Amino acid sequence: MPKSEVKTSLLDNMIGVGDSVLLEPLTEDTFLENLKNRFDHSEIYTYIGSVVISVNPYRHLPVYTPEKVEEYRNRNFYELSPHIYALADEAYRSLRDQDKDQCILITGESGAGKTEASKLVMSYVAAVCGKGAEVNQVKEQLLQSNPVLEAFGNAKTMRNDNSSRFGKYMDIEFDFKGDPLGGVISNYLLEKSRVVKQPRGERNFHIFYQLLSGGSEDLLKQLKLEREFNQYNYLGLDSAKVNGVDDAANFRTVKNAMQIVGFMDDEVELVLEVVAAVLKLGNIEFKPESRVNGLDESRIQDKNELKEICELLGQDQAVLERAFSFRTVEAKQEKVSTTLNVAQAYYARDALAKNLYNRLFTWLVNRINESIKAQSKVRKKVMGVLDIYGFEIFENNSFEQFIINYCNEKLQQIFIELTLKEEQEEYIKEGIEWTHIEYFNNAIICELIENNTNGILAMLDEECLRPGTVTDETFLEKLNQVCAVHERFESRMSKSSRFLNDTTLPHNCFRIQHYAGKVMYHVEGFVDKNNDLLYRDLSQAMWKTNHVLVKSLFPEGNPAKMSLKRPPTAGSQFKASVATLMKNLQTKNPNYIRCIKPNDQKAPHIFAEALVRHQVRYLGLMENVRVRRAGYAFKQPYESCLERYKMLCSQTWPHWRQGSRDGVKVLLTELQIPPEEFSYGRSKIFIRNPRTLFELEDLRKRRLEDLATLIQKIYRGWKCRTNFLLMKKSQIIISAWTKRHFQRKKYLQLKSVTLIIQSYIRGWKARKLLRELKHQKRCEESATTIAAYWRGFQVRREYRKFFRANAGKKIYEFTIQRIMQKYFLEMKKKLPSMSPTEKTWPPRPYFFLDDTHTELKRIFHLWRCKKYRDQFTEQKKAIFEEKLEASELFKDKKALYTNSVQQPFQGDYLEISKNPKYQKLNGAVEEKIVLADVVNKINRANGKVAPRIFLLTQSNFILADQKSGQIKSTIPVMDITSVSVSKQTDGLFAVHLKEGSTAAAKGDFLFTSDRLIEIITKLYRTIFFKTNQKINVEINNEFLVQFNQDKVCVKFIQGAQKNGNLPTCKRKNNRLLEVTVP
Ligand SMILES: Nc1ncnc2c1ncn2[C@@H]1O[C@H](COP(=O)(O)OP(=O)(O)OP(=O)(O)O)[C@@H](O)[C@H]1O
Ligand SMILES: [Mg+2]
Helix, strand or coil, X not given: CCHHHCCCCCCCCCCCCCEHHHCCCCCXXXXXXXXXXXXXXXXXXXEECCEEEEECCCCCCCCCCHHHHHHHCCCCCCCCCCCHHHHHHHHHHHHHHHCCXXXXXXXXXXXXXXXXXXXXHHHHHHHHCXXXXXXXXXXXXXXXXXXXXXXXXXXXXXXXXXXXXXXXXXXXXXXXXXXXXXXXXXXXXXXXXXXXXXXXXXXXXHHHHHXXXXXXXXXXXXXXXXXXXXXXXXXCCCCCCCCCCCHHHHHHHHHHHHHHHCCCHHHHHHHHHHHHHHHHHCCCCEEEEECCCCCEEEEECCHHHHHHHHHHHCCCHHHHHHHHHEEEEEECCEEEEEECCHHHHHHHHHHHHHHHHHHHHHHHHHHHHHHHCCCCCCCCEEEEEEECCCECCCCCECHHHHHHHHHHHHHHHHHHHHHHHHHHHXXXXXXXXXXXXXXXXXXXXXXXXXXXXXXXXXXXXXXXXXXXXXXXXXXHXXXXXXXXXXXXXXXXXXXXXXXXXXXXXXXXXXEEEECCEEEEEECCCXXXXXXXXXXXXXXXXXXXXXXXXXXXXXXXXXXXXXCCCXXXXXXXXXXXXXXXXXXXXXXCEEEEEEEECCCCCCCCCCCCHHHHHHHHHHCXXXXXXXXXXXXXXXXXXXXXXXXXXXXXXCCCCCCXXXXXXXXXXXXXXXXXXXXXXXXXXXXXXXXXXXXXXXXXXXXXXXXXXXXXXXXXXXXXXXXXXHHHHHHHHHXXXXXXXXXXXXXXXHHHHHHHHHHHHHHHHHHHHHHHHHHHHHHHHHHHHHHHHHHHHHHHHHHHHHHHCCCHXXXXXXXHHHHHHHHHHXXXXXXXXXXXXXXXXXXXXXXXXXXXXXXXXXXXHHHHHHXXXXXXXXXXXXXXXXXXXXXXXXXXXXXXXXXXXXXXXXXXXXXXXXXCCCCHHHHHHHHHCCCCEEXXXXXXXXXXXCXXXXXXXXXXECCEEEEEECCCCCEXXXXXXXXXXXXXXXXXXXXXXXXXXXXXCHXXXXXXXXXXXXXXXXXXXXXXXXXXXXXXXCCEEEECCEEXXXXXXXXXXXXXXXXXXXXXXXXXXXXXXXXXXXXXEC
């Protein structure tokens, strides 16, 4: 809830007066009336200045919710209605902000609500201090230590169902931020007599009932326990069950708490075993047994219980049994063993049970301390919470009550010292105008108890250590002697006769007028309890167990560490620890919670006025109010006041060079605080009204905020600047590094590239060199090889002949030479004739000469032909050429050809020049005559033949009359286009003329001649020589001729010849001329 929404304030809806200082008029009655009024309206808290009075409501009030915690968090003490949270908050904040160690002193009689108050303070502090996993664990452990210690150290008494039977002081340690670091618990004198005996209507420590009610069947079986309380002598029967208390559920809570605090499972087991053993010890009973020598002896009645205890503790039964029967006293190195009678045996048993339990409790506290102790070694701020057993008055008060009440006296003393005495003295010392206020100072009672020479505790110690018979009565006598005159000491036996007739004071009692009332103590048991003796046999027996925990609880049982020195008495131990506690408290800033018990019935809504009045009186509350009313709410040395508020004044901030008193004066004047609100002491400033202080605090807070903003501003500026410079520097470094990195990379790349290139070049050079060298070497090697081969060859050639291996080849070559020689000589003899037509050739003598032989034949034939050709003249050569021409034209084409082969071509058969008959003709022929013969010209019209001279010159062929030699026609050879003949043996031939030429006017010529082959061959050759063109020679049995305008077919048919070899021609029609050939 935001603070602005909180509506409650000290003055809002106030029931009665929240701060008794404001009561008007102030009397005891109005004070009580105010308390009652508020109590009736469920306002259980009331202030006296900064002291909180808490009246036990005996019911649950809805004022401890988380919302309430938030409401009171960081609020000024007087701002809201009175609450224990306001005190806790004030203490926590001044611890955190002003670095002052705090202690919270909770006082009040048994059942007044001290333990509850201490838990409320702790839970509030836990709720408002730092958070976080680690811190939460510390807080949880600190809070959970309570249920554990309450289970083992609290019990139901007549006054309180959850009465603390031990004193507890817990230091909670914080770091500078106000986060809890851990804690330390100190415990004071557990009321261990309760273990073996409880007054009527009271119970033993809670843990026994919790274990039996809440332990599982298995657990009980393991611990050899029965569930029923009445099975155990040590458990008071009449009030075993407490209304509204669920022991079983509490057992679970305790186990859970132990786990959170950090107890291991096996540790819990060990603890419960000890608890069970203590419980069972009570069931061991003894019976008397007389011995012959008259000494009393005891014996254990039923050894079963003993056996089970020994099993639980891992103990040898005989050892424990002996320890219950004998007592060994060691004096001057001499051991004397005496038997124990029944009473002594019971005493020994109970002593063992009490000791076992007491030591277990101390062990638990230490174990918890181990868990919750602060881990870090940093400087710690401390908040101490003191919850000590309250002042007690029972019907039968013994040593324990005496001790408890002594402790309460001491606390009252410290309260008086700090709030009443010191304060008033201070006013005087500081020169403040002051009228003294009377109050009762209990220092005198403290003196009575703790004085080192004649205090009751000193007397008791003296009595305990005195040789001779010492009883409680002798102790009382001593008291009577020494303390009788003391105004606060009363006894029937005392020398002062005042009490001789006081029947309310029995003979074996003494009475002390405590600050809180008169308490009568029975001396019975004082000496014993102070001695706190445990027979050595028992501690040794315990040391001998196999139980690790029990063994560690009895270190003095170790024979090696045994000492004859007496341990300090319980009283002196307690006195010493209380003195340490007081010293410790004095170093801290005290915060008081004064608890008041409204009724004896533990009932809500009942405000027993007389009871409360009594408490108000003995607590000195009225005096407290008066001192506060007359005095000042707040005082502070000038130095610290100036230090704290100097920022509120421009003159004192930031530095004040003169005296701090003047500084404070300047400060308060500038702030315009009314002068009646404060007084200047010698060394301190006194502020009357808390409101003034709060105003100052508020101003300071606001100013601090401004200053914080200023500091923040400067700091941020500085931080930004530093950061910027750092960044700049970093940027330069980074860029330098980056550049370096890239350059380096580049360089390395270049380097590697260069290296590669270099290596390639070197490699290339090297390879080249290598190649050259190899080549050189190869050349050298080759030269050597060639030389070697050459020399080898020469040598071999030179020497081959001497080698048998070459003989075969030689013989072979020789043989072949011989054979060839013979072959050629033989061939010379066998050569055939030189005629080119000769076909014969001698047979081949050897197979291998096949090719040679054939080649030789060919060569010989060519040579023969050449020889033959060489005999020819030019004339003869021309004749043969003609013959060859004739052969090419007609061979195998015309049957007449074979006849012509034998005939020599004479050409000029007529010898015109010689024959006078043809003189004229001869004269007409100018050129050389190629051929002159008589042929038969076939008449074109009828096929009749007429002889004609056929004369062929180099450019013409001429037809002339046979008889007269008259030229009939001259035809230039160029006009001849072709010649046609038949395939038969006839001599008919046609000469075709070029169309349109003069010679061709009558058409083509048909002739017959026996010398057809010669005529056509010569004609063919003459035309070739003249025109360089080869005329066509058609050889066919049917061909066309051109007669005048007609194309006439000349057809050859075979038939009988009438006129020899001459063919018979018959013109059949215009188109056909039939030629009959043989
Ligand atoms: N603030 C409270 N609200 C409700 N009940 C309370 C409160 N304070 C005390 N009680 C009741 O009173 C009982 C006794 O209180 P508490 O145990 O604190 O007394 P005590 O002063 O520690 O006594 P003793 O000296 O015997 O240890 C508590 O068990 C509880 O029932
Ligand atoms: Mg208590």
